[in-house]
Amino acid sequence: MIRLFLFLLLTASCQAxxxxxxxxxxFYETFTLTDASDSLLVDIQQKIYDRFVQSLMSQDDQQLLxxxxxxxxxxxxxxxxxxRYWESYARYYHAIYALKKGDRExxxxxxxxxxxxxxxLKKKNAEDHALLSMxxxxxxxxxxxxxxxxxxxxxxxxxxxxxxxxQNLRAHYVVASNDFYTPEQYGGGKKVEAHLQxxxxxxxxxxxxxxxxxxxxxxxxxxxxxxxIKKEQWETAKTxxxxxxxxxxxxxxxxxxxxxxxxx
Amino acid sequence: MRITIxxxxxxxxxxxxxxxxxxxxxxDEDKQAIFAANVFLxxxxxxxxxxxxYGQFVLxxxxxxxxxxxxxxxxxxxxxxxxxxxxxxxxxxxxxxNQHVLPNIVVxxxxxxxxQFAVVKMDKMDVYLNPIAQGDPLKAITILPSSTTIDESxxxxxxxxxxxxxxxxxxxxxxxxPVRSSQLNNQGFFSLFNPEMIRQQYVYxxxxxxxxxxxxxxxxxxxxxQQLRQNQIQFSAGLANTGFLVSRKHRSQKAFLQAYGNFQFxxxxxxxxxxxxxxxxxxxxxxxxxxxxxxxxxKSSFNxxxxxxxxxxxxxxxxxSFEGNAIAGKRRYFVIxxxxxxGERAVLTINNGLDFSNGDFELGNLDSKNKTRRxxxxxxxxxxxxxxxxxxxxxxxxxxRQVFRDSFPRFYYAFAPETPxxxxxxxxxNHNWETYFxxxxxxxxxxxxxxxxxxNLSLQDQPAYLSWxxxxxxxxxxxxxxxLSGGKYHNYATANFFNQNIQxxxxxxxxxxxxxxxxxxxxxxALYHKKEQEQLAPTPFIDFEEIRTMGAEFYxxxxxxxxxxxxxxxxxxxxxxxxxxxxxxxxRDFDYFIKTTFQxxxxxxxxxxxxxxxxxxxxxxxxxxGLLNESINFYEPLFSTxxxxxxxxxxxxxxxxxxxxxxxxxxxxxxxxxxxxxxxFKNEREVLYFRDYSGFDxxxxxxxxxxxxxxxxxxx
Numbered sequence: 001m002i003r004l005f006l007f008l009l010l011t012a013s014c015q016a017x018x019x020x021x022x023x024x025x026x027f028y029e030t031f032t033l034t035d036a037s038d039s040l041l042v043d044i045q046q047k048i049y050d051r052f053v054q055s056l057m058s059q060d061d062q063q064l065l066x067x068x069x070x071x072x073x074x075x076x077x078x079x080x081x082x083x084r085y086w087e088s089y090a091r092y093y094h095a096i097y098a099l100k101k102g103d104r105e106x107x108x109x110x111x112x113x114x115x116x117x118x119x120x121l122k123k124k125n126a127e128d129h130a131l132l133s134m135x136x137x138x139x140x141x142x143x144x145x146x147x148x149x150x151x152x153x154x155x156x157x158x159x160x161x162x163x164x165x166x167q168n169l170r171a172h173y174v175v176a177s178n179d180f181y182t183p184e185q186y187g188g189g190k191k192v193e194a195h196l197q198x199x200x201x202x203x204x205x206x207x208x209x210x211x212x213x214x215x216x217x218x219x220x221x222x223x224x225x226x227x228x229i230k231k232e233q234w235e236t237a238k239t240x241x242x243x244x245x246x247x248x249x250x251x252x253x254x255x256x257x258x259x260x261x262x263x264x
Numbered sequence: 265m266r267i268t269i270x271x272x273x274x275x276x277x278x279x280x281x282x283x284x285x286x287x288x289x290x291x292d293e294d295k296q297a298i299f300a301a302n303v304f305l306x307x308x309x310x311x312x313x314x315x316x317x318y319g320q321f322v323l324x325x326x327x328x329x330x331x332x333x334x335x336x337x338x339x340x341x342x343x344x345x346x347x348x349x350x351x352x353x354x355x356x357x358x359x360x361x362n363q364h365v366l367p368n369i370v371v372x373x374x375x376x377x378x379x380q381f382a383v384v385k386m387d388k389m390d391v392y393l394n395p396i397a398q399g400d401p402l403k404a405i406t407i408l409p410s411s412t413t414i415d416e417s418x419x420x421x422x423x424x425x426x427x428x429x430x431x432x433x434x435x436x437x438x439x440x441x442p443v444r445s446s447q448l449n450n451q452g453f454f455s456l457f458n459p460e461m462i463r464q465q466y467v468y469x470x471x472x473x474x475x476x477x478x479x480x481x482x483x484x485x486x487x488x489x490q491q492l493r494q495n496q497i498q499f500s501a502g503l504a505n506t507g508f509l510v511s512r513k514h515r516s517q518k519a520f521l522q523a524y525g526n527f528q529f530x531x532x533x534x535x536x537x538x539x540x541x542x543x544x545x546x547x548x549x550x551x552x553x554x555x556x557x558x559x560x561x562x563k564s565s566f567n568x569x570x571x572x573x574x575x576x577x578x579x580x581x582x583x584x585s586f587e588g589n590a591i592a593g594k595r596r597y598f599v600i601x602x603x604x605x606x607g608e609r610a611v612l613t614i615n616n617g618l619d620f621s622n623g624d625f626e627l628g629n630l631d632s633k634n635k636t637r638r639x640x641x642x643x644x645x646x647x648x649x650x651x652x653x654x655x656x657x658x659x660x661x662x663x664x665r666q667v668f669r670d671s672f673p674r675f676y677y678a679f680a681p682e683t684p685x686x687x688x689x690x691x692x693x694n695h696n697w698e699t700y701f702x703x704x705x706x707x708x709x710x711x712x713x714x715x716x717x718x719x720n721l722s723l724q725d726q727p728a729y730l731s732w733x734x735x736x737x738x739x740x741x742x743x744x745x746x747x748l749s750g751g752k753y754h755n756y757a758t759a760n761f762f763n764q765n766i767q768x769x770x771x772x773x774x775x776x777x778x779x780x781x782x783x784x785x786x787x788x789x790a791l792y793h794k795k796e797q798e799q800l801a802p803t804p805f806i807d808f809e810e811i812r813t814m815g816a817e818f819y820x821x822x823x824x825x826x827x828x829x830x831x832x833x834x835x836x837x838x839x840x841x842x843x844x845x846x847x848x849x850x851x852r853d854f855d856y857f858i859k860t861t862f863q864x865x866x867x868x869x870x871x872x873x874x875x876x877x878x879x880x881x882x883x884x885x886x887x888x889x890g891l892l893n894e895s896i897n898f899y900e901p902l903f904s905t906x907x908x909x910x911x912x913x914x915x916x917x918x919x920x921x922x923x924x925x926x927x928x929x930x931x932x933x934x935x936x937x938x939x940x941x942x943x944x945f946k947n948e949r950e951v952l953y954f955r956d957y958s959g960f961d962x963x964x965x966x967x968x969x970x971x972x973x974x975x976x977x978x979x980x
Contacts, residue, residue, distance in 0.1 A: 041300075078317040079709070080299045112783045116742050122651075123361075125338035143783070144826045145865050149389050155493075164338065164362070186927060187494065187979055207335060211300040211314055 040070050042210045044086050052093040056100065064094045081121050082211065085128060088114035089213070092135055108142040111135060126165035127213050133157035133174040137181065154178055169202035170216040173223075180223055196224040200240070218248050225257050237261055284325045286346070288355030290315045290334055293608070294651050298359060301336035306343060309333075338362055361608065375464070376485065377646055377656045377704055378473030380712050381735050381749060382466035383777055383790075384408060391459040395861040395873030395921060398938060401462055401486065402432065402442065402455035407859060407875075409788065409817040409833035410469035410482070412852050414882060414915075416965055418443045418454040422469050423792055424813040424837045424852040425481030426799060428758050429769065432484045433476055435567060437600045437617035437640050438662065440758050444549060444575060456571060458524050460498075460509055461555055463489045470775045470792055471749040474716030474733055475644065475656055477698045480753040480771040480796065488555060488567060492520035495980035500526075502973025504533035504547075519558035526551050530577075533971065540944065540967035545589060547577035567602040582963065584890070584953045585898045586628045586679040596621035598638075611646040625761060628679035631671040632761045639663045652706035662696040664766070666759050678898040692759050694766045695723035712737045720754070727768060729754045743782055750774040763800045771796040788819040806885075806907070810842040811850055829863040841908070848908040849883045856880070870924040881912030881948055890957035899956050912948040915965070917941050932977040937970075944968040 040047075051063040068090045075083040091114035098107035118124075118132040136154035140147050155178045161171035176195035182188025199220035205212060221244035228237035238261055244254050290301045297319030304312025305323070307330050315321045323332075325346070332355075335341040339359035379385070386404060391397050397404035402418040405411050412421045419427040419442065432442040434457070443455050464487050472483030498509040507526035514520060528549040534541055551573040559565045576593035598619035605612040617640040625632045644658035667689065674684040700718035707713055714735040722728055733751025750773060757767040775792035796811040814837070821831040835857040839850025861875040885907045890899030923936035941947075947965040954960065 078299070080317060082300050108783055113742070120742070123338065127337055143823070144867065145823050145829060147867050148393075152389065183927070186932075187930075207302045207304075207312075209300065209302055209314055212337070 040074060041083070041086065044211065045089070045213055045215060048086065048090045048093055051090075052097060055097050059101075061094065061097055064090065064097060068094065081123070081125075081128065084117050084121060085131065085213070088117045088131060088135070091117075092131075092138070095138075104142065108139070111139050111142065115139060124160075126161045126168045126171050129157045129161035129164065130168065130170040130174045130216075131213070133161060134177065137174070137177060140181075151178070151182070167202060167206065169199045169204060169220065170213065172196070172199040172202065173216045173220045176220070176223065180227065192227050193224070196220050196227065200224060200243075218244070218251050218254065221248070222251075222253050222257065225254075225261075229257070229260050234261065286323045286325050286332070286355060288321055288323075288357060290319045290321065290336070290357045290359060292339070292359055293361065295358075296651065298336050298339070301334055301339075301359070303332065303334050306331040306333050332357075334359060376466065376473070376475065376487075377654055377702060378468075378475055378714065379466065380704070380737050381468065381471070381473060381714060381747065382485070383410065383469045383747075383788075384467040386465040386467070388459050388462050391462065391465070393865070393871075395863050396875045396877075396919060398454075398921065399459055400454045401457045401459050401465055402484065404465075405467055405484065407831070407833075407861065408467065408469070409819045409835050409857075409859070410467070410790070412835070412837065412854075412857065414852065414879070420482070420484055421852070422467075422482035423775075423794065423815055424811075424839050424850070425771075425794065425796065429479065429481035429755060429771070429796070429799075430483065431472070431476065431479040431755070432486065434486045435488055435569065435600050435602045436476075436613060436615035436642055436644070437602075438476075438478060439598070439617075440619070440638065440664075444573070456551075456573065457486060458509070458553060460511065460524065461488050461522060461553070461569075463487050469777075469790070470773050470794070471733055471735065471751055472753065473702065473714075474700050474718040474731055474751075474753075475658065475702050477660055477700070477718055477731070478662060478696060478755045480755040480769050481794075488557070488569065489520075489522075490557065490565065492522070492557075497978040498975060500973065500975040503536065503971050504528055504530060505973065514558075519556070521557075522553075522555040524553050533969075537969040540969055543580040543963075545578040545580060547575070549573065549575040549577075551575075563607065564603070564605045566604075567600075569600045570597075571599075572597040581627055582952045583628075583677075583679050584901065584955050584957060585677055585683070586681075588628050588679075588681075590625065590627040592623070592625045594621055594623040609648045611644075613642075613644045613646075615642040615644075616640065629671070629673055629681050629683055629685045630679060633669045634761070635667045637665045654704050656702045657700065659697070659699040662698075663694070664696075665691070665693040666764075666766075667691045668759075668761065668764055670761065675893060675896060675898065675900070677900050678893070678896050680898070683896050683898065690764045692764065692766050693724075694726075694756055696726075696756060697721045697723055710739045716751075729768070729770070743780055745779045747775075747777040749777075757798075757800070767798055767800070769796065769798045784823040786819070786821040788817070790817040791815070792817075806843055808841045808843060808850075809845075811839065812842075813837060813839045813850065813852070827864055827866045829865065830861070832858075832860045834858050843907060846907075851882055851908070853883060854879050867925070870922060873921045874918065875921075876916070876918050878914070878916045880914055883908040883911050884951065886910045886951075887953055887957050887960075890955075892956075901953070901957055912950075912962075915947045916943075916945045917947065917965075918943055918945075930979055932979065934975040934977070935972075936974070937972040939968065939970050941966060941968045 048067060051067045054063045055061045068087065071083060071087045071090060075087060091110045095107040095110040098110060115132065115135050118128055118135065121128055133154045136150050136157065140150045143150060158174040158178050161168060162175050165171055172195040176192045176199065179188050179191040200217060204214040204217050221240060225237050225240050225244065228240065241257060241261055248254055290298045292298055297317065299315060299317050299319065301315045302312055303315060303321045303323055313321045313323050330346050332344040332346055333341065334357045336359060338361065340362050342357055342359060344357065391401050391404045392399060394404040394407055396407050400418055402420055405420050406413050410423050412424050420430050421427045422430050431438050439456065466485040468483040470482055472479045476483055492511055492513050495513055496511040500507040505526055505528045507524065509524040511522045512520060528547065530547045534544055554570045557565065557567045574595050578589050578591050581588065581590045598617065601616045603614045619638040621636045623634050640662050642658060642660035644656060646654060646656040648654050669689050671685050671687050673679055674686050698718055698720050700716060702716035704712060704714045716733045718731040720726065720729055731751065731753050733749065735747065735749035737745060737747045739745045752770065752772050754768060754770045757763065757769055759766050772795040775790060777790045778788065780787040792815050794813040799808045799811060815835060817835045819833040823829050835854065837852055837854045837857065839853040840847050841850045857879045859877050861873055864872045886904045886909065887901040888904050889902045891902055892899050919938065919940045920942055921936065921938040923934060926933040944967050946967065948962040949965045950963050952961045952963050
């Protein structure tokens with residue numbers, strides 16, 4: 001009887017939480033050191049984000065331009081895929097900056113440059129495909145005429161990212177994002193929950209490496225909470241909100257979701 | 265004291281080992297440095313380093329007998345047990361590409377070696393969104409400035425060459441006569457291909473890559489899906505067509521099938537457009553296609569495409585000696601099998617095709633029957649020598665046998681049933697065995713050079729020939745590209761009732777193509793020159809010894825206001841033909857060849873496309889009179905010695921297409937309406953002479969016709 005009870009408990013718990021193959025994940029907490037010549041790239045993701053925030057606050061994109069120039073100079077002497085990746089990532093934030101300033105044309109120009117850079121990379125890895133997918137999805141708003149082509153390309157890159165690395169949280173995030181923004185009548189909304197649950201459960205990096213991307217977890221939390229709000233699953237939304245805000249207390253977008261959960 | 269000394273020595277040794285640094289370099293299989301790779305000790309994962317731009321690392325070693333771990337995105341992780349001596353010399357670590365996932369991905373996404381030398385690359389959506397394609401993959405090509413199709417057929421003519429000089433290749437196997445009955449345009453799909461099957465379609469407007477043979481003009485390379493995105497069932501119904509399509513993945517996700525079928529009929533279409541289709545009497549077509557694809561393990565895949573068609577049609581033909589119905593039909597079945605193996609640096613493909621058809625044609629006293637059998641076997645091996653240099657070698661064997669059984673007019677101009685006939689049985693066969701070598705070298709990231717040679721191996725006393733080509737493509741600022749290509753090419757003409765001869769043809773080509781593309785604008789321009797040898801002329805008993813063509817193309821396309829798109833193109837073609845040593849104007853000599861389309865495309869509302877095509881009329885040889893043959897009481901035409909001196913009237917055509925997409929949860933409904941030649945221009949197609957050649961009238965291309973229908977999709 002006790003065995004049956006334990007079995008039922010185990011079954012119920014498995015259904016309630018996302019199933020993750022933890023054996024496939026490496027949880028090494030490796031703190032990497034880098035050569036001084038590559039110092040620009042150390043913690044580059046945060047540097048780009050900081051420059052973006054500074055640009056927004058000062059209403060001047062000089063900070064973003066400077067870091068993009070530094071990356072371009074570095075790429076000119078070392079044509080590494082990873083530098084192109086970060087150049088594209090910086091261009092993406094510059095596009096958001098231009099969009100917030102109301103300059104859609106410039107935003108689109110920056111975004112297309114970022115997409116072209118990533119698209120032309122040889123031997124793309126899961127990270128390249130994931131970022132490319134995200135940018136192609138973001139580009140749809142500028143090219144409604146090319147919605148179908150961009151959506152297909154974005155979906156394909158998301159699937160490739162996941163096929164290459166099934167334990168990459170950004171790959172799960174972009175697959176979910178594609179599904180999230182696909183209207184249900186076109187078959188969307190079926191994979192969002194599963195992939196986002198997996199994304200928030202995965203580590204940001206399998207091996208900590210300051211040169212490599214670690215974005216996606218906050219975005220995954222935000223989208224997952226929005227998904228539950230949309231589905232009016234208030235309790236689940238609140239649970240994930242509390243988990244998210246505990247992990248990322250300074251995230252503005254996440255904190256804004258609280259207003260939709262109050263009194264629900 | 266001794267113990268103290270021993271402890272001191274032990275401490276010193278440990279300290280000394282602690283000071284050891286492990287130096288090394290991390291490379292990929294091509295000996296290229298891997299930047300930002302993780303390097304750490306398994307027993308101490310909390311401390312590690314990343315490699316620099318040169319793949320180098322320096323890792324402090326803390327203890328003896330540790331294991332070094334090296335990893336990076338997309339590569340297999342390596343664990344290397346360290347021994348005492350490892351601290352004394354630099355270590356070289358080679359990371360292998362992650363074989364568990366990459367080959368599959370590459371197999372699915374691999375483009376042909378010559379991809380960069382294609383002028384245009386289209387996918388399924390490009391075909392569907394093409395304003396004049398009406399869902400037909402080959403018709404989608406007609407919007408290109410390089411398309412010089414003049415007979416409203418889907419059979420592509422590129423850069424002034426006859427359609428028979430351009431090959432359509434489907435999964436590596438040539439498909440000869442890739443269209444349905446050319447008289448019957450604008451119903452359903454006009455070529456033999458269904459856009460749902462197509463992953464990519466590459467158009468080489470000139471200088472076709474010598475990885476393919478038997479073409480002396482251009483090449484259309486169609487490749488089917490390697491992966492199915494979703495299960496789907498589709499039903500279509502139109503004024504002249506009903507059809508279905510089923511796409512279904514196997515549970516294993518490693519195999520899928522696509523099946524489609526169409527039944528085309530004329531009653532409603534001809535009934536509605538009777539006034540403007542005076543010559544079209546009846547048509548009836550049934551076809552069925554089946555595509556099976558399976559992945560075998562992680563590195564191999566197999567694809568098998570089967571297609572069968574039964575077509576029959578009747579139309580009114582007017583000849584000086586006779587006016588009556590031509591009745592034609594064809595039954596055809598072909599199968600294309602492909603095996604593909606994708607290794608780490610190489611790709612092996614084996615392509616096989618079998619094509620069987622029986623056709624018949626009746627007109628007046630002419631009764632022609634033909635039986636065609638074709639077999640194709642091709643093997644290709646693509647190898648990446650180094651990262652920037654790829655080569656491909658291969659061989660193809662293309663066999664054809666055609667038998668014509670003709671009861672034909674004794675006098676070529678007397679088709680009336682009561683006039684005398686003769687009978688002939690003509691059997692033709694050709695063994696075309698060729699081998700090739702093709703190489704592509706990326707000199708710089710912006711500069712690609714290609715070269716190829718292809719020769720035949722004579723199996724039945726054919727003349728020996730060697731095709732060759734060179735190409736150079738340069739990119740700059742991620743938006744511009746220039747392609748300079750040239751070479752010599754060969755093909756065998758396809759035999760038909762009027763040309764029962766498998767004639768070897770050749771061409772010299774030189775072309776310069778420029779493209780500029782940004783987010784909303786696309787500009788293309790080209791200059792080319794061709795010298796083509798040996799071709800049957802449209803006028804009886806005349807051969808073109810040589811055709812010289814010079815052309816300039818310009819294409820502009822721009823998206824604006826989110827939902828609007830405008831494209832404009834113009835081609836100027838100067839064509840001269842040499843007949844018996846004299847030079848005349850060629851059949852595709854155009855001072856202008858304008859195509860323009862205007863599209864409004866709103867995903868949630870509707871798509872509207874208006875397109876215009878305009879060009880001067882083609883040149884023809886007039887008949888100056890008739891000579892009465894009293895024995896049969898028919899006039900023999902007396903062709904002018906001034907060949908190709910007359911020109912048909914200008915050709916203008918404006919088409920409108922509108923479609924709307926409705927989505928109903930799992931269902932989607934697409935409705936469409938097209939009005940072709942909306943202003944009912946009477947475009948002269950050919951001259952119809954009176955019985956004694958004392959006067960003439962004209963036959964016209966398609967006048968205004970209306971077509972509508974819908975497609976219902978069920979997506980899983």
